Amino acid sequence: MPFALTFHGAAGTVTGSCFRLDTPGGAILVDCGMFQGTKTIKELNYRPFPFDPTAMQAVLLTHAHIDHSGLLPKLTRSGFRGRIHATAGTADLLEFMLPDSGYIQETEVERLNHRNRQRGRAAVQPIYTQDDAIRSLRRLRRVDYDHWVAILPGLRARFWRAGHILGSASIEVEVAGESGEKPATILFSGDLGPGGKSFHADAEGPERPDWLVLETTYGDRDRADLDETARQSLLRDEVKAALAAGGTLVIPVFAVERTQELLYDLDRLFDTGQLPLVDVFLDSPLADAVTGVFRRHLGDLETEGDPFARTNFHHARSVSESQRLNTINGGAIIMAASGMCDAGRVRHHLKNRLWRPQDSVLLVGYQAPGTLGSLLQQGAPRVRIHGEEIQVRARIRSIDVYSGHADRSALLAWVAARQGVGRGLFLVHGEEEARASIRQALRERGWADDAVVLPALDDTADLTAARPRIRSAAPARLAPPALAGSDWHNRYAQALLSLRRALDTAPDDVARERILANVQAALGAGPSRGTPGGTRP
Numbered sequence: 001m002p003f004a005l006t007f008h009g010a011a012g013t014v015t016g017s018c019f020r021l022d023t024p025g026g027a028i029l030v031d032c033g034m035f036q037g038t039k040t041i042k043e044l045n046y047r048p049f050p051f052d053p054t055a056m057q058a059v060l061l062t063h064a065h066i067d068h069s070g071l072l073p074k075l076t077r078s079g080f081r082g083r084i085h086a087t088a089g090t091a092d093l094l095e096f097m098l099p100d101s102g103y104i105q106e107t108e109v110e111r112l113n114h115r116n117r118q119r120g121r122a123a124v125q126p127i128y129t130q131d132d133a134i135r136s137l138r139r140l141r142r143v144d145y146d147h148w149v150a151i152l153p154g155l156r157a158r159f160w161r162a163g164h165i166l167g168s169a170s171i172e173v174e175v176a177g178e179s180g181e182k183p184a185t186i187l188f189s190g191d192l193g194p195g196g197k198s199f200h201a202d203a204e205g206p207e208r209p210d211w212l213v214l215e216t217t218y219g220d221r222d223r224a225d226l227d228e229t230a231r232q233s234l235l236r237d238e239v240k241a242a243l244a245a246g247g248t249l250v251i252p253v254f255a256v257e258r259t260q261e262l263l264y265d266l267d268r269l270f271d272t273g274q275l276p277l278v279d280v281f282l283d284s285p286l287a288d289a290v291t292g293v294f295r296r297h298l299g300d301l302e303t304e305g306d307p308f309a310r311t312n313f314h315h316a317r318s319v320s321e322s323q324r325l326n327t328i329n330g331g332a333i334i335m336a337a338s339g340m341c342d343a344g345r346v347r348h349h350l351k352n353r354l355w356r357p358q359d360s361v362l363l364v365g366y367q368a369p370g371t372l373g374s375l376l377q378q379g380a381p382r383v384r385i386h387g388e389e390i391q392v393r394a395r396i397r398s399i400d401v402y403s404g405h406a407d408r409s410a411l412l413a414w415v416a417a418r419q420g421v422g423r424g425l426f427l428v429h430g431e432e433e434a435r436a437s438i439r440q441a442l443r444e445r446g447w448a449d450d451a452v453v454l455p456a457l458d459d460t461a462d463l464t465a466a467r468p469r470i471r472s473a474a475p476a477r478l479a480p481p482a483l484a485g486s487d488w489h490n491r492y493a494q495a496l497l498s499l500r501r502a503l504d505t506a507p508d509d510v511a512r513e514r515i516l517a518n519v520q521a522a523l524g525a526g527p528s529r530g531t532p533g534g535t536r537p
């Protein structure tokens with residue numbers, strides 16, 4: 001098809017953003033993100049691309065988050081030789097984020113291969129290495145916001161502020177018409193910010209594109225509107241309560257944006273005397289490097305002065321500096337990654353502090369089901385960290401006032417500001433309920449049913465048509481049910497936990513033997529050897 005759009009990710013799921021645009025002048029990708037979530041979804045990252053990487057002539061990148069950029073090193077390793085166009089903010093963030101991602105791939109596969117050797121299975125290769133990531137950075141070309149950039153013959157692009165994270169953009173693509181026809185425009189929203197952020201201007205965009213590809217992450221949710229002062233007051237109250245308890249406050253953080261927002265808010269609270277000048281330790285090399293990128297881009301941020309330079313802000317860079325934080329007995333804040341406590345240095349701090357009633361943990365973002373962060377949020381009395389069982393006696397608190405995404409109302413307002421579309425609107429980057437909710441809202445606002453489409457993974461839309469016309473991929477890489485919610489790995493873990501709980505709460509060993517015999521019977525395996533019900537030789 002000479003002019004078509006194929007949805008290779010973020011269709012039926014939130015992650016793995018990747019759209020292939022075929023035009024008469026050549027093929028390009030918009031984003032090349034990693035799939036995240038269940039093992040079934042993540043397995044897609046290991047498979048070959050569903051297109052020929054050497055035939056792609058350029059990539060346009062909306063922003064640096066790994067679910068939008070994380071497969072770029074794999075793309076270049078697979079033979080892609082074009083340019084990757086991104087804003088300066090995005091390019092600077094990628095310099096740290098992609099090598100960090102490569103390092104994570106290498107160490108995860110190392111751990112997996114150790115288990116594979118024990119089980120007699122073949123070793124697997126990492127999706128890509130740190131070296132692949134560094135090589136892919138050479139293909140980056142920095143673009144300015146608001147200016148047209150020539151990408152291919154007959155194809156140009158313009159980046160608009162999206163207000164989501166540093167460097168984030170919505171991308172408008174214009175494709176020249178054949179033989180004197182009017183050019184066609186396609187607007188990719190990328191991830192849109194909530195508006196009213198401390199660092200970024202609100203999302204913008206051109207009016208009336210022919211085609212619109214819209215993210216719908218929070219399409220079914222509205223959040224309470226909190227201005228900067230109200231948000232800082234909430235943080236102040238939490239920090240004060242933690243200090244009053246006489247201990248140390250641990251804040252698990254996401255390295256990009258959340259860390260910097262917290263530092264900014266703390267800087268304000270210190271400056272205005274709302275908090276005493278306690279020490280704040282940032283214990284994450286990636287968060288530290290990303291904060292450095294923010295400092296280089298202070299001119300682009302909507303702030304005055306440098307909120308990241310304070311004498312009571314300290315950076316723990318080496319492992320020994322990190323370990324030294326264990327000796328702090330109170331009156332300090334430790335910020336460490338990751339934000340959901342499933343990896344990184346924060347796990348050491350939690351292991352060291354969760355059992356102390358005077359210490360506090362403040363969760364400041366979304367905690368995915370099954371992560372250590374969500375277990376703490378649900379009030380688990382004990383948790384396992386690095387194979388050890390730790391009693392939870394620290395104060396566990398949550399505030400949900402930092403968000404990088406537009407909620408339902410903000411998404412609809414952004415669409416309304418585009419003044420409609422010439423031909424059609426594709427809803428992507430959202431769970432099914434979120435996409436359905438936005439479609440319903442658009443219907444109520446007078447949008448024609450056939451103008452709004454929810455593409456499935458690898459679907460192709462014919463952009464020469466007057467209304468969206470979709471051709472489904474055959475065979476599909478993953479059927480829609482496999483993309484949603486939990487997979488059998490999650491349910492297996494759940495089943496093991498239920499069995500463990502049933503055994504723990506059984507009144508005596510006879511009852512435990514009965515439970516196990518029932519499980520064996522259900523598996524059709526009969527009673528196991530050596531149990532009272534079994535026959536002894």
Ligand SMILES: [Zn+2]
Pocket residue numbers: 063065164191
């Ligand atoms: Zn994002």
